[in-house]
Amino acid sequence: MAFDGIVVANLVCELNKTILNSKISKIAQPETDELLFTLKGQNGQFRLAMSASASLPFLYLTKQNKPSPLTAPNFCMVLRKHIANGRIIGITQPDLERIIQFEIEHLDELGDLCHKKLIIELMGKHSNIIFCKEDGTIIDSIKHVSAQISSVREVLPGRMYFIPDTTHKKNPLTVSQEDFLQTVCEKPEPIAKAIYTSYTGISPSIANEICFRAGVDGDFSMSSLHEDEKLHLFHNFDWFMTDIKEEHFSPNIMYKGKEPVEFASLPYTSYEEYTVTNYDSISEVLETYYASRNIYTRIRQKSSDLRRIVTTALERNRKKFLLQQKQLKDTEKREKYRIYGELLNTYGYHLESGAKKLEALNYYTNEMITIPLDDQLSASENAKKYFDRYGKLKRTYEALTTLIEETKNEITHLESIATALDIAVSEDDLVQIKEELIEFGYIRKKRGDKKAKIKSKPFHYISSDGFHIYVGKNNYQNDELTFKFATGNDWWFHAKGMPGSHVIVKTEGEELPDRTFEEAGRLAGFYSKGRDNDKVEIDYLQKKNVKKPNKSAPGFVVYYTNYSLTIQPDISGIEQLS
Known part of the structure; x- marks a missing residue:
């Protein structure tokens, strides 16, 4: 994601067409680093949201309101005192910097006309919202930056505002061919890096796009x-800059499946593997993108404790599995000890006292072998010693075979829970996963805790041919779909040999067309551990042929006859109902 100078240019263009000359009717500060203005003008009422968050800075028009604290923070009070009921008379972007400057006209306490500047810097961890007098003197800022924090620039009341030129980048909108070739050619770096380190407002993704074109x-x-x-290369760079200067913007979001991965103000040709959705407004792009990203970010944060529990249990079981396999390998010599015992019983009658070895014919292979002996023991006692070793290793082998199978099943179970955490899209989905972890002892249930109310439901899609498709989000839902919801002639899909969702296609007694088989396979691939693979093999069969072994973990099934198909795990174009 790049909130670069080009996106800012697009935003400034849009704001000039919508809120220029609007009156500021309300100023709120819903978060410590966020402002929300309500604006009224000839084009109607708008809300302008802006944030100086270090992790997610933004500015866009929105229809959403946010509750504010009962007591307004100091910065909010300063803005209300100076520019409440003020009018926005200018919205500019210096060069192609990630900075938006609002010039605001208002009346002071004496009724005289004054001008102030509100400057929003969208620069990652250095983001800030700075309120200045007309001459650039800082009145206040949403973040105070002292000399102890930054040696480049102080952002404190009374200081002069300036844009620090720490990288000595040039304005790409005014670059000539000679300057471009000289500037970029002089740098020993890769071409894309030379472009984005030479000019303001150009992100690495834009530089790579120019190279690609x-x-x-x-x-x-x-x-x-x-x-x-x-x-x-220069011509493509210049064409790109011409689109910006002439305001030929095309706001869009690029999706991987349903997850937004990138947004831009100009069309990208280098992201062919992603689905592109175009929008009329860059504000709509930003609001949609941040809302969608917030869902994924919030769920990942909420699920972090569960992920840590699952990851720890997986690591422990994988180490245990390797140790058990090593111990199992050590039991392979048990048959050798059994044969030694038998041969000693067969040929040991003529063994001399104090012998340290016995040369004997192995009648199983018809080869001569040497049997080491304890010279303090008789032949029969040596035979008993070898039989005892054989018996111990045999018992170990039998016990380890069972333990290895149990450990392997536990790893498979935990991997399926890890995949369910990747699939989860809401807090309700996490509740059911947590219940499963409690049931199997990975989380200790606290005394007095009631069983959580389950609200999570399977994904519901409809195929291009009108068949309803259901996808389990976790092991409980997989069991419910397969063994309670599906009927015998419904079709069941699952990614081959890896954790993933059970996918059920309701046939309603009809025969499925090929396209529905392919779409259900794509869903099974996407909602599996192989969702990032280029190709995934999918097993599918009628539900009546799917069986659940006794006492097996939820989601675990067996089947012996199935069909297979290989698909790309891309679910774009498949309509989701819920």
């Missing part, structure tokens, strides 16, 4: 290009 590898150096290739 020019047909050059952004990881190569400029010295690897011919003169005509360098010229072609």
Whole structure:
């Protein structure tokens, strides 16, 4: 994700068309680093949300309101005192920096017309919202930055505001061909890096896109290009900048499945593997993207404790499994000891006292072998010693065989829970996973805790041919779908040899078309551990042929006859109902 200078340029263009000359009717500070303005103008009422969060800075128009604290923070009170009922008369972006400057006209306490500046810097961990006088003197900021925090610039009341030029980047909107070739060629770095480190507002993804459009590898150096290739690279760079100058923006979000992975203000041609959704408004893009990302981020945060429990249990069981396998390998010599005992009983009658070995014919292989002996023991006592070793190793082998199977099943069970955590999209989904971890002893149930109310439901899709498809989000739902919801002639799908969801296609007595088989397979691949693979093999069969072994973990099934198909785990274009 890149909230770069190009996205900011798109945003400034949009704001100038919608809220310029609007009056600021309300100012709220719902979070410590976030502001929400309510604006009224000729185009109607708007809400402008802005955040200086170090992890997720943003600014966009929104229809959503947020509750504010009962007591307004100091910065909010300062803004209300100065610019409440003020009018936004200018919205600008210096060069192509990630900075938006609002010029606000208002009346002071004496009724005189004054001008102030509200400057929003969208610069990752250095993001800030700074309120200044017309001459650039800082009145206040949402984050105070002292000399102890930054040696480059203090952001404190009374200091002068300036944009620190620490990287000496140039404005890409005013670059000539000669300057571009000279600047980028002088750098020994890869082409893409040379571009984004030379010019303001250009992110690595934009630099790579420019290289892609020019047909050059952004990881190569400029010295690897011919003169005509360098010229072609500049032309693509210039065409990109012309689109920005002429405001030919095309806001879009790129999705991998349902997860948003990137947004942009211009069309990308280098992300062919992603599904692109275009929007009319960059504010709509930003609000949609951040809302969607927040869902994934929040669920990952909420599930972090559960993930840690599952990961720890998996690591412990995998170590145990390796140790058990090593111990099992040590039992392979048990048959050798049994044969030694038998041969000693057969040939040991003529053994001399104090002998340290016995040369004998192994009648199982018809070969001569040497049997080491304890010279303090008789032949029969040596035979008994070998039989005892054989018996001990045999018992160990039998016990380990059972333990290894149990450990393997536990690893499979834990891997299926880990996959369920990856699939979870809501807190309700996590509740059911936690209940499973409690039931199997991975989480200790606290005294007095009541069983959680389960609200999570399976995913519900409809195929292009109108057949209803259900996808379990966790092991409990998988069991419920397969053995209580599905009927005998419904079709069952699952990723082959890896943890994943049970996928049920309701046939209603009809024969499924090939396209529905393929779409159900794509769903089974996407909701499995192999969702990031290029191809996933899917097993499918009628539900009546799926069996559940006694006392097996939830979600565990067996089947002996099935069909297979290989698909790409891409579910774009499959309609989701719930």
